[in-house]
Amino acid sequence: xxxxxxxxxxxxxxxxxxxxxxRAALVMALWAAQNEQGWLSSxxxxxxxxxxxxxxxxxxxxxxxxxxxxxxxxGRQLIEVCDNPPCLVNNAHETxxxxxxxLGLESAAGHGGGTTxxxxxxxxxxxxxxxxxxxxxVQVNYRYYGPVRPDDVExxxxxxxxxxxxxxxxxxxxQSGPPAGAAATPAGMVKEG
Amino acid sequence: MAQTPPPASPAPDGAPQGAPPPAVPFERVLxxxxxxxxxxxxxxxxxxxxxxxxxxxxxSMTPEEVIKVVTDSKLRGRGGAxxxxxxxxxxxRGNPAPRYLVVNADESEPGTYGNRYAMDTDPHMLLEGMxxxxxxxxxxxxxxxxxxxxxxxxxxxxLAVRQARERxxxxxxxxxxxxxxxxxxxxxxxxxxxxxxTALMESLExxxxxxxxxPPHPFQVGGGLFGRPxxxxxxxxxxxxxxxxxxxxxxxAAIGSPNCPGPKVYCVSGNVNRPGIxxxxxxxxxxxxxxxxxxxxxxxxxxxxxxxxxxxLASPLISGGELEVKLDVDAVRAPPYRTQLGAGxxxxxxxxxxxxxxxxxxxxFFAHESCGxxxxxxxxxxxxxxxxxxxxxxxxxxxxLDLLNNVAGNMSGLPFHQRTxxxxxxFAAGPxxxxxxxxxxxxxxxxxxQACPQQRQLAHA
Numbered sequence: 001x002x003x004x005x006x007x008x009x010x011x012x013x014x015x016x017x018x019x020x021x022x023r024a025a026l027v028m029a030l031w032a033a034q035n036e037q038g039w040l041s042s043x044x045x046x047x048x049x050x051x052x053x054x055x056x057x058x059x060x061x062x063x064x065x066x067x068x069x070x071x072x073x074x075g076r077q078l079i080e081v082c083d084n085p086p087c088l089v090n091n092a093h094e095t096x097x098x099x100x101x102x103l104g105l106e107s108a109a110g111h112g113g114g115t116t117x118x119x120x121x122x123x124x125x126x127x128x129x130x131x132x133x134x135x136x137x138v139q140v141n142y143r144y145y146g147p148v149r150p151d152d153v154e155x156x157x158x159x160x161x162x163x164x165x166x167x168x169x170x171x172x173x174x175q176s177g178p179p180a181g182a183a184a185t186p187a188g189m190v191k192e193g
Numbered sequence: 194m195a196q197t198p199p200p201a202s203p204a205p206d207g208a209p210q211g212a213p214p215p216a217v218p219f220e221r222v223l224x225x226x227x228x229x230x231x232x233x234x235x236x237x238x239x240x241x242x243x244x245x246x247x248x249x250x251x252x253s254m255t256p257e258e259v260i261k262v263v264t265d266s267k268l269r270g271r272g273g274a275x276x277x278x279x280x281x282x283x284x285x286r287g288n289p290a291p292r293y294l295v296v297n298a299d300e301s302e303p304g305t306y307g308n309r310y311a312m313d314t315d316p317h318m319l320l321e322g323m324x325x326x327x328x329x330x331x332x333x334x335x336x337x338x339x340x341x342x343x344x345x346x347x348x349x350x351x352l353a354v355r356q357a358r359e360r361x362x363x364x365x366x367x368x369x370x371x372x373x374x375x376x377x378x379x380x381x382x383x384x385x386x387x388x389x390x391t392a393l394m395e396s397l398e399x400x401x402x403x404x405x406x407x408p409p410h411p412f413q414v415g416g417g418l419f420g421r422p423x424x425x426x427x428x429x430x431x432x433x434x435x436x437x438x439x440x441x442x443x444x445x446a447a448i449g450s451p452n453c454p455g456p457k458v459y460c461v462s463g464n465v466n467r468p469g470i471x472x473x474x475x476x477x478x479x480x481x482x483x484x485x486x487x488x489x490x491x492x493x494x495x496x497x498x499x500x501x502x503x504x505x506l507a508s509p510l511i512s513g514g515e516l517e518v519k520l521d522v523d524a525v526r527a528p529p530y531r532t533q534l535g536a537g538x539x540x541x542x543x544x545x546x547x548x549x550x551x552x553x554x555x556x557x558f559f560a561h562e563s564c565g566x567x568x569x570x571x572x573x574x575x576x577x578x579x580x581x582x583x584x585x586x587x588x589x590x591x592x593x594l595d596l597l598n599n600v601a602g603n604m605s606g607l608p609f610h611q612r613t614x615x616x617x618x619x620f621a622a623g624p625x626x627x628x629x630x631x632x633x634x635x636x637x638x639x640x641x642x643q644a645c646p647q648q649r650q651l652a653h654a
Binding site: 089 | 230233300301302303304305306308309313340341342343344345347348349351352377379380381382383384385396397398399400401402419460461462463464468469470502506538540542543546551554555558561562564
């Protein structure tokens with residue numbers, strides 16, 4: 001699916017003028033593209049490259065360095081459980097186990113994660129989310145929730161917002177992303193990793 | 194966090210001449226607005242005296258005077274290195290324009306989360322610090338680099354920048370002077386190494402986040418952002434600045450440790466009853482932070498403290514018997530502790546935590562986050578994970594501890610650039626060597642019994 005004119009306009013009119021080089025707008029542009037498309041395809045790399053005078057190979061070489069850019073479709077709701085030491089000693093693995101059990105996933109070990117057959121959820125571990133006082137800390141589509149203790153998992157899946165630790169702030173076009181559940185997920189879901 | 198300063202003891206009448214002055218009660222300034230609804234809004238900040246420091250600096254002081262006040266305050270960087278802010282600023286100012294300011298808001302060190310609260314609560318305090326710094330150094334373009342995961346912080350900063358721009362606190366001719374400043378907020382996309390200042394600048398330039406060779410240093414031509422002289426400061430460092438300008442260098446220098454003064458936001462996590470952020474004078478005793486009623490209130494179930502990461506996960510561990518240490522940059526570096534304060538993230542582990550399991554998860558983090566540019570880090574982190582995995586899987590060998598010490602020793606101990614371009618290798622090696630040195634019985638048990646002393650699997654095999 002080609003990038004919309006709105007995203008291209010954002011890159012050209014908003015992001016590029018912020019920096020002395022075109023290239024510096026790359027990560028912000030990739031964010032805007034991923035928030036629209038749900039993931040980053042080779043075609044998207046070509047389109048971004050054209051806007052910034054970069055080879056698609058070069059764009060890919062940068063995008064693939066960063067863990068938050070997806071090279072394959074993922075679930076509409078990306079649930080990430082931190083299991084770095086402050087969360088680890090507060091039973092993050094038990095929280096993950098209960099999440100996987102509840103969603104019918106065999107395992108979400110490591111950064112690959114697991115995706116439900118209906119494409120609704122992708123579950124994976126995250127490195128430290130800087131919410132160590134909310135251990136175990138969880139993000140869903142990069143929104144902060146916590147603490148989500150093992151016994152909270154049922155309630156969390158039924159009503160995530162009651163675990164939110166964010167105050168309402170106006171969204172930023174291109175960056176805030178679609179609300180959870182609204183992203184279009186192409187067919188042919190595959191496990192990321 | 195509920196935190197009240199101790200009541201001031203009134204000076205007794207007829208106190209003898211030469212008696213020490215009564216202690217000034219500590220006043221929280223960096224976290225004063227925490228918990229107040231709407232504290233991130235410009236009007237809320239103005240009602241609390243916001244932008245008074247920037248107004249004062251720009252309309253009644255020269256850049257040199259601002260730098261002198263910041264130097265005299267003895268403000269040292271809060272990101273971990275503890276470099277004097279005034280010296281960094283004057284060094285950058287001495288090099289030709291254009292110069293840039295970059296705020297390091299990449300906060301990703303396991304155990305640190307103070308900047309997240311600071312930016313959520315008081316984004317305008319950060320912008321005000323940036324205005325004062327930019328005026329002092331002669332900078333007209335500044336960036337805030339915030340980690341990608343902190344989307345909420347990004348949105349909060351975007352709102353703050355927009356409000357500041359609309360009301361004339363950013364843009365052209367600030368406070369009726371001819372000083373111009375533009376600030377942009379830039380998102381990362383998931384890479385711990387971006388917390389290292391040269392990797393951060395590479396990332397901001399649209400490249401893979403891999404550290405640069407120094408010299409040239411960031412404050413020099415060729416070494417900074419887009420090759421220009423650049424100040425890279427931590428969020429908390431810049432948030433101290435408006436208060437220093439308003440209240441004076443002497444006020445700041447009199448708080449806490451004389452060689453590293455000022456208020457400090459400590460983050461406590463792990464096995465404690467009340468994890469949270471606590472602002473206190475730099476140099477607070479670790480034992481008070483863990484057990485004090487005003488702070489983390491001890492360990493759940495009354496268990497013993499087995500170990501502490503005093504400067505988040507990258508700092509060499511200290512044992513439960515070493516809690517009477519002052520939490521300032523120099524005191525934790527000194528023997529017998531020989532560790533580091535980092536950005537002030539204190540992780541507490543109780544006596545149910547097996548240090549072998551803990552180190553496996555820690556080294557998995559560093560292996561995942563190594564950028565791959567320098568061989569000792571790229572190879573060493575993965576070797577440590579492999580050996581630790583073998584031990585936790587019940588196949589450990591007696592000589593594995595020497596092997597771990599050898600690998601870690603080859604990753605660390607020399608000044609930067611003699612082995613690796615940044616400190617990530619040292620960050621991975623320090624906890625490893627300290628764990629074997631101080632908690633050897635856990636490793637010995639694993640190898641001898643081929644089982645975990647806690648019978649509890651924490652990490653992935």
